[in-house]
Amino acid sequence: MSNSDRVVLALGGAGTVGSGVVKALLDKGFKVAVISRDNSRLERLRSFVSVGRKDNLTTIVGDVGTEEGVEAAKQSVLKAVGKVTDIISSLGFSWWQGGPPHTQSLKDLQWVIETLLLSTFVSWKAFFPLVRDDPKCSYTFITGGAGEKVLMPGTGFLTLGAASTLSFCQVLREEYPEVACKLNQVKINTGVAPPERMAPGFLNHLELGEGVAVLMERCTTSHSVFTIGCPADLKTVLLEGDF
Numbered sequence: 368m369s370n371s372d373r374v375v376l377a378l379g380g381a382g383t384v385g386s387g388v389v390k391a392l393l394d395k396g397f398k399v400a401v402i403s404r405d406n407s408r409l410e411r412l413r414s415f416v417s418v419g420r421k422d423n424l425t426t427i428v429g430d431v432g433t434e435e436g437v438e439a440a441k442q443s444v445l446k447a448v449g450k451v452t453d454i455i456s457s458l459g460f461s462w463w464q465g466g467p468p469h470t471q472s473l474k475d476l477q478w479v480i481e482t483l484l485l486s487t488f489v490s491w492k493a494f495f496p497l498v499r500d501d502p503k504c505s506y507t508f509i510t511g512g513a514g515e516k517v518l519m520p521g522t523g524f525l526t527l528g529a530a531s532t533l534s535f536c537q538v539l540r541e542e543y544p545e546v547a548c549k550l551n552q553v554k555i556n557t558g559v560a561p562p563e564r565m566a567p568g569f570l571n572h573l574e575l576g577e578g579v580a581v582l583m584e585r586c587t588t589s590h591s592v593f594t595i596g597c598p599a600d601l602k603t604v605l606l607e608g609d610f
């Protein structure tokens with residue numbers, strides 16, 4: 368299937384990680400649909416992508432974190448773009464450092480789990496059937512490395528949330544070993560930011576987006592985890608990248 372025949376649904380596509388991926392996919396000729404709860408973020412995304420590619424971007428206001436919300440969003444996506452061939456999920460948030468667990472409330476933990484795990488699960492359950500049975504289709508999760516270690520004091524709930532998403536991706540690989548579509552994961556073991564907010568060791572979201580777009584373009588394997596921890600890993604992806 369050529370890139371112009373592929374329609375990517377980018378969940379979290381208006382975010383820091385997602386916007387870099389969306390821009391790179393559009394530049395490669397893919398059509399892209401993005402759902403966000405916040406219309407102003409979608410407008411920012413529209414002005415961020417390349418001028419000549421805006422017609423290939425569909426934006427939809429919706430909440431994919433509830434069963435009712437995701438069904439409404441799904442109908443809007445299908446009405447607007449007709450079909451979806453690929454899904455990339457980068458739902459969540461950029462950073463959390465609210466303090467050690469004894470200073471936090473149940474509500475704080477619920478928010479973290481809702482934003483990182485529950486939205487990933489609810490949207491996967493609704494959208495996976497669109498691509499599941501077609502070997503030309505794909506579902507890719509972007510996760511963070513925070514799930515494997517407490518990063519620094521006060522980031523414990525980020526670790527809990529990120530770990531739950533990592534486990535969810537592992538569960539899907541184990542529970543659906545024979546699924547027809549390509550089911551993959553990109554695990555990012557460092558910070559990601561736009562150029563104006565870069566810190567030492569961070570990945571530029573534009574360069575990360577290009578790497579992820581290459582992986583999605585070449586995607587021939589399934590049930591793979593591609594780990595990116597530094598700019599050198601991105602260069603490897605661009606040269607020889609496949610899951």
Ligand SMILES: NC(=O)c1ccc[n+]([C@@H]2O[C@H](COP(=O)([O-])OP(=O)(O)OC[C@H]3O[C@@H](n4cnc5c(N)ncnc54)[C@H](OP(=O)(O)O)[C@@H]3O)[C@@H](O)[C@H]2O)c1
Nearest residue numbers: 379382383384403404431432458459460461510511558559
């Ligand atoms: N940024 C980093 O440093 C970094 C590093 C490693 C890994 N990651 C991974 O990348 C993921 C995304 O991070 P990010 O930095 O891009 O965060 P972000 O800028 O906050 O973007 C997250 C996106 O998720 C969307 N979202 C969350 N819940 C939703 C819901 N219920 N319905 C619709 N959209 C929802 C948000 O949409 P709205 O517009 O509706 O708010 C937002 O656009 C993280 O979860 C993490 O696993 C990030």
